[in-house]
Amino acid sequence: MAVRIALAVNGKRRAVTTDPQRPLLDVLREDLGLTGTKYGCGEGMCGACTVLMDGKPVRSCITPAADAAGKSITTIEGLADGGRLHPVQEAFLADGVLQCGYCGPGMILTAVALLDENPRPTDEQIVEAMNGNICRCCAYPEIVAAIRRAAGQGAEVSTS
Ligand code: FES
Ligand code: FES
Structure with a gap:
């Protein structure tokens, strides 16, 4: 049975009437027209659909x-x-970090949450936080470098 759900999306109050078990991803994309959030695996395994919920x-x-x-x-x-x-978006754009870009929204939002919690992460902490966000174009070194740059730590790409 559909129910009314009130939520705040990008700072605006919104309400949808929907099956409460319907994926939030579908509500965002289909009901609210926010197609920047991507569908990848549909099973919680790739991170393409990542959004922030209360940060x-x-x-x-x-x-x-x-x-x-x-x-x-x-x-x-x-x-x-x-x-x-x-700043994380700026850093990802600065050197054309992404290739196809499909993983970008999920990567960027995950990185934003990391830097909100830990503004000066080590490379190991970046890798750990981003673990589970899959990039099918394998832009991982550039993504780590972009997050370093967003954190004001320079952007040397380590491939070792
Ligand atoms: S689409 Fe949600 S984790 Fe892959
Ligand atoms: S840039 Fe293509 S999936 Fe990451």
Whole structure:
């Protein structure tokens, strides 16, 4: 049975009437038109669908819509502030880090959550935090470098 679910998405109050078990990903993409959040595996295994829920990364493909009730959701469309890209977005764009870009929204939101919690992460901490976000183009060294750059730590790419 459909129920009314109120949530805040990118700082705006929204309400949807839907099956409470429907994936949050579908609500975002189909009901709210926020197609920046991507469908990858649909099983919580790739990170393409990552959004922030109250500042923490969640896999929206396996998050029931009901879990978002009363929560603050941030999608890639909501990261820019007053027309200014978030520093993590700037860093990813600066050197053309991504190839096809499909993993980008999930990668960027996961990195934003990391830097909010740990503004000066080591490479090991970056790799650990990003573990589980899959890039089919294997841009991993460049992604780590971009996160270092967003953290103001330089951007040497280590391939070892
Ligand atoms: S689409 Fe959600 S983790 Fe892959
Ligand atoms: S850049 Fe293509 S999936 Fe990551």
